[in-house]
Amino acid sequence: MDTKVKSACETCAHFNADGLKKMGIHTDNVDFVVALAGNPNTGKSTVFNSLTGLRQHTGNWPGKTVTRAEGGFEYNKQKYKLVDLPGTYSLLSTSEDEAAARDFILFGKPDVTVIVADANRLERNLNLVLQILEITDKAVLCLNLMDEAKRNHIIIDERTLARDLGIPVVATSARFSQGIPELIHTISEIANGNIICKPHRIKNVPSNIENAVKTLTAEIEKEFPNIPNSRWIAFRLLEGDTEIIKALKSGELV
Numbered sequence: 461m462d463t464k465v466k467s468a469c470e471t472c473a474h475f476n477a478d479g480l481k482k483m484g485i486h487t488d489n490v491d492f493v494v495a496l497a498g499n500p501n502t503g504k505s506t507v508f509n510s511l512t513g514l515r516q517h518t519g520n521w522p523g524k525t526v527t528r529a530e531g532g533f534e535y536n537k538q539k540y541k542l543v544d545l546p547g548t549y550s551l552l553s554t555s556e557d558e559a560a561a562r563d564f565i566l567f568g569k570p571d572v573t574v575i576v577a578d579a580n581r582l583e584r585n586l587n588l589v590l591q592i593l594e595i596t597d598k599a600v601l602c603l604n605l606m607d608e609a610k611r612n613h614i615i616i617d618e619r620t621l622a623r624d625l626g627i628p629v630v631a632t633s634a635r636f637s638q639g640i641p642e643l644i645h646t647i648s649e650i651a652n653g654n655i656i657c658k659p660h661r662i663k664n665v666p667s668n669i670e671n672a673v674k675t676l677t678a679e680i681e682k683e684f685p686n687i688p689n690s691r692w693i694a695f696r697l698l699e700g701d702t703e704i705i706k707a708l709k710s711g712e713l714v
């Protein structure tokens with residue numbers, strides 16, 4: 461008789477079905493770090509809970525998650541740390557609790573960023589999607605709340621969207637765990653370099669701005685050799701983004 465006591469994870473259907481092992485708060489010796497970003501109230505914490513087995517509080521009002529939560533999962537024998545971020549509308553001139561999300565996306569160097577968007581408000585959500593794609597190319601768009609979108613007769617051409625953005629798009633209804641196996645698989649493919657993302661970036665910057673950005677980028681890299689996204693920071697400095705200026709001066713961002 462097999463007397464070995466199995467953990468809750470090993471006995472759950474999800475584990476057996478698709479190789480997912482929910483690791484809860486155990487995130488030691490991870491292979492990859494994955495960030496969950498997106499507008500408020502798009503289902504980030506719901507996705508987080510279904511992957512980690514934790515019960516990060518979800519709520520029906522925007523701005524619920526105020527500090528970042530961390531949890532882990534194992535997929536195909538690789539360990540992932542998942543970071544649930546507060547909802548944010550923009551990476552620019554953020555409020556205090558949004559700054560936590562911005563700083564992690566910018567400087568936490570996640571291996572993959574999952575951008576969770578509300579399929580019912582895609583146009584509004586794309587603002588943040590495009591901003592995030594300016595600073596990272598390893599990203600997947602999780603098009604969530606598809607059950608509601610269907611009820612609202614909203615049809616989204618996911619293939620065209622993926623082609624136009626230059627990153628994979630996975631449709632989900634996280635509350636009902638629909639699309640989650642596809643999302644895990646896509647995260648793993650990006651993390652392991654099997655899917656190469658080529659996000660579309662702003663091109664044709666006027667030459668005087670381009671020259672200023674190049675000069676500033678070189679200065680920033682001289683001062684902070686390990687800083688990622690120096691070009692993005694150069695743009696913010698030219699705009700006079702007070703938050704970024706303050707963070708750079710204090711060394712908070714590096």
Ligand SMILES: Nc1nc2c(ncn2[C@@H]2O[C@H](COP(=O)(O)OP(=O)(O)OP(=O)(O)O)[C@@H](O)[C@H]2O)c(=O)[nH]1
Nearest residue numbers: 501502503504505506518519523524525547633634
């Ligand atoms: N119908 C439906 N509801 C969902 C889905 N995913 C999440 N929700 C609900 O949407 C609400 C917000 O979900 P959260 O997971 O808290 O959203 P969040 O993005 O973490 O929110 P913030 O932390 O405020 O940014 C909750 O009531 C969820 O149950 C989905 O796919 N379909």
Ligand SMILES: [Mg+2]
Nearest residue numbers: 504505524525
């Ligand atoms: Mg949340």
